[in-house]
Amino acid sequence: MSHLANKNIVLGVTGGIAAYKTPELVRRLKEQGANVRVVLTRGGQAFVSELSLQAVSANPVSTDLLDPTAEAAMGHIELAKWADIIMIAPATANNLAKLAVGIADDLLSTIVLATTAPIAVAPAMNQQMWAATVVQQNLQTLRQRNVHIIGPDSGSQACGDVGAGRMPDPLDLVAAAVQILAPSPQLLANKQVVITAGPTREPLDPVRYLSNRSSGKMGYALASAAAAAGASVTLVSGPTQLTTPAGVDRIDVNTATEMLDACQRVSAKADIFIGCAAISDYRAAAVATEKMKKSEDSDALSLTLVKNPDVIATIAKTYPQLFCVGFAAETQHLKDYAQRKLKDKNLQLIIANDVAGNKAFDQDQNSVTAYWHEGEKVFPEQPKRQLADGLIALISQLFNHAN
Incomplete structure (x- = not known):
């Protein structure tokens, strides 16, 4: 009800x-x-x-x-x-x-x-x-x-x-x-929670960048739900148009490297880390200092990209005491890819959502499946803030069981 x-x-x-x-x-x-x-x-x-x-x-x-x-x-x-x-x-x-x-x-x-x-x-x-x-x-x-x-x-x-x-x-x-x-039960009272949200932007030149379609709505909903559950929440956010949830401390970043640096600074004393941001996998090997001009001699432009650091995997390795929750946005083989990331990144829980056909990005509702080492749970389509309450309840349950 x-x-x-x-x-x-x-x-x-x-x-x-x-x-x-x-x-x-x-x-x-x-x-x-x-x-x-x-x-x-x-x-x-x-x-x-x-x-x-x-x-x-x-x-x-x-x-x-x-x-x-x-x-x-x-x-x-x-x-x-x-x-x-x-x-x-x-x-x-x-x-x-x-x-x-x-x-x-x-x-x-x-x-x-x-x-x-x-x-x-x-x-x-x-x-x-x-x-x-x-x-x-x-x-x-x-x-x-x-x-x-x-x-x-x-x-x-x-x-x-x-x-x-x-x-x-x-x-x-x-x-x-x-x-x-109907205030949320204080499931995370006295707990320190770090949450990442939104996209990152990787500059190509002074006016262009690589990014993605993430709005940050899910991460912000999780921050709001965690704060309502009694946690002290730090939100590390890429560029969004969203308002900081009440009772949440927010750190603004742009690039994946900036996000990793911010997360490393605030995770040392945290209890739970939730990596909800859609972080760019690659960045330009070299950022042009001037605006790149369209070539009159060629219809093609080549860019050399290098891998960005894997933020949540790095945090999980650096702070093994953290209860780490990841997100997997996939367009195919959802369960296989999510469970592989759960193991490879040394996470305790991963939230998988099917983004084929833009089913999740910039939407107000979403459906996800949560996987952990001993089980899984399906969350049917619902408003993201309501979904966040359910995910925070699951995270709290698994965190308390692990501790």
Whole structure:
């Protein structure tokens, strides 16, 4: 049964372009068994229709504090008491400011003041607005009041800017609601966990590089799940557009060599190492100091590549006390290749996923099979954050058995 089964969620939708994602968010929450009531602000009505939100939630949408029909039964108090959690997504800079100082001039802000349920906000705004001092001060005030801040993500924005301020994906918001309402057992309390995530980039010249299609979503989901399970988590990340999970220390790297150096520095006192990054197998033998120009005399370009260090194999050999977990992304002979890597790299567990046809890279869901020396376990397709919870539970079980 889902952790959100029969949970009552009030979803506040404020006036940002990210409101277009909210019907999908409602649908995903309903998939998990939640009851959803939407409160749509006047600004939110400019971006998403009341009718669409009513259709996906199967409940009337509330819009007005001064609705005589609703307020005859004290509608804002009723919703405040009904909610197991109030989630505001998107939460604009204006909405955050109102919450921080306690303004109650519409239905949503009044419900927030009248509830004892946990409150979560998913900020969404222009990157410059997000960076504004007053916005960050308001967020700090909300954190001090135990308001859960989800995101934002980074990337291209509707205005054309690039940076932090995007509302997280609906599946990430669902995972956050699960974590708030049904916190993970402290399976890894007092444990030090190092996780690698994302791709690496191997430069060819000042403007080009070799890389791959990894988004880093699985590694970041594992970092979030491990932190929720009580671990002290260090995330060594290649280039991604993802937000650092709450409670996680992040080290940014670009190349495979940089990733190995960072992992060696932080693994000496670790208990568990999870190598989820998609590390480039090769790098250029020599990096051009100037941009390589297209030749007019030939249609071909030859590059000399050399092997990169095998990060997880090196870490497993250097720190034999570590419980090492690897990932195997394969397009064929999945079990054979995964079990060979498990043995050859001296790992305790390997997570294998079939990436033929781009089944895993940059996707929000995945299915994997875990192999260890005494067994295997299949994890059917599910959201990566939910999958991460299952993998962390398995890792904890095998780690405790080994120790």
